[in-house]
Amino acid sequence: MAKVHAIACQKGGVGKTTITVNLAAVLDQVLAKDDAAVLVVGTDPQRSMDWWASRVGDDIPFAYTETSSPADIAKLRDLDYAHVFVDTPGSLENEHILRTVVEHADDVLVPITTEPLTFVPADTTIETLIKPLGVPYRVVINLWDPRDGRADLDDTIAFIDQKRWPRMNTVVRRYKLHSRAAAEGLVCTQYAKSRVGLEAYGDMMRLALELGEAGVGR
Ligand SMILES: Nc1ncnc2c1ncn2[C@@H]1O[C@H](COP(=O)(O)OP(=O)(O)OP(=O)(O)O)[C@@H](O)[C@H]1O
Ligand SMILES: [Mg+2]
Numbered sequence: 001m002a003k004v005h006a007i008a009c010q011k012g013g014v015g016k017t018t019i020t021v022n023l024a025a026v027l028d029q030v031l032a033k034d035d036a037a038v039l040v041v042g043t044d045p046q047r048s049m050d051w052w053a054s055r056v057g058d059d060i061p062f063a064y065t066e067t068s069s070p071a072d073i074a075k076l077r078d079l080d081y082a083h084v085f086v087d088t089p090g091s092l093e094n095e096h097i098l099r100t101v102v103e104h105a106d107d108v109l110v111p112i113t114t115e116p117l118t119f120v121p122a123d124t125t126i127e128t129l130i131k132p133l134g135v136p137y138r139v140v141i142n143l144w145d146p147r148d149g150r151a152d153l154d155d156t157i158a159f160i161d162q163k164r165w166p167r168m169n170t171v172v173r174r175y176k177l178h179s180r181a182a183a184e185g186l187v188c189t190q191y192a193k194s195r196v197g198l199e200a201y202g203d204m205m206r207l208a209l210e211l212g213e214a215g216v217g218r
Helices: 016-030 048-059 070-074 092-103 116-133 151-163 176-184 195-213
Strands: 003-007 038-042 063-066 083-087 107-113 137-144
Touching (some): 016 038, 016 048, 016 083, 016 107, 038 048, 048 063, 048 176, 070 092, 107 151, 116 137, 116 151
Parallel strands (some): 003 107, 107 137
């Protein structure tokens, strides 16, 4: 039985694909002895996962596949992996795919950024889609740039807390390394061991550990 983690928010550009790929990479590293540890499934018709994986090439640390077939999505738990991370489409017209993924997930991670523009789509995804299905979920703040100061971050935290949405303590900071990674064919476990490389990797590692602590990981 696999633990199925969906990464979902009906807004483009909040970091679903970035978080999916990098969480899978760090979990694979943590579970290194297990051959069939981690599978990444791309369900976005834009096939962003395929593109990323093709750039990484043979060095890709986890198994991956693309599908938006409801029959395939319904069977992900039966696969022989410890963890399955499912990237989902950000567009409203593909809501049926997202709904199928959430229905068959053990938990959902909802990325939000410190730009208030992302608050309403997150609200829609959580209140109209995830909550009615009764699947455990947590919000994760992505793309915070510490150089902008704490005000936006504090406002975002206040918004999430006022909604009473469960929230990851880990904030994923904005690093050029992450935005260049897909084009350069890298996942965060392969970043240079420079200060920023380790910080960018560290955020993803902390997020993966937090996912596990709440009992949703293994
Ligand atoms: N923490 C981060 N630091 C820097 N860049 C980031 C970070 N997270 C995401 N990005 C960049 O932001 C852009 C959007 O990220 P991503 O493609 O992961 O979002 P998405 O939610 O999957 O979007 P879509 O709904 O369009 O698939 C990408 O260029 C990505 O490299
Ligand atoms: Mg994406």
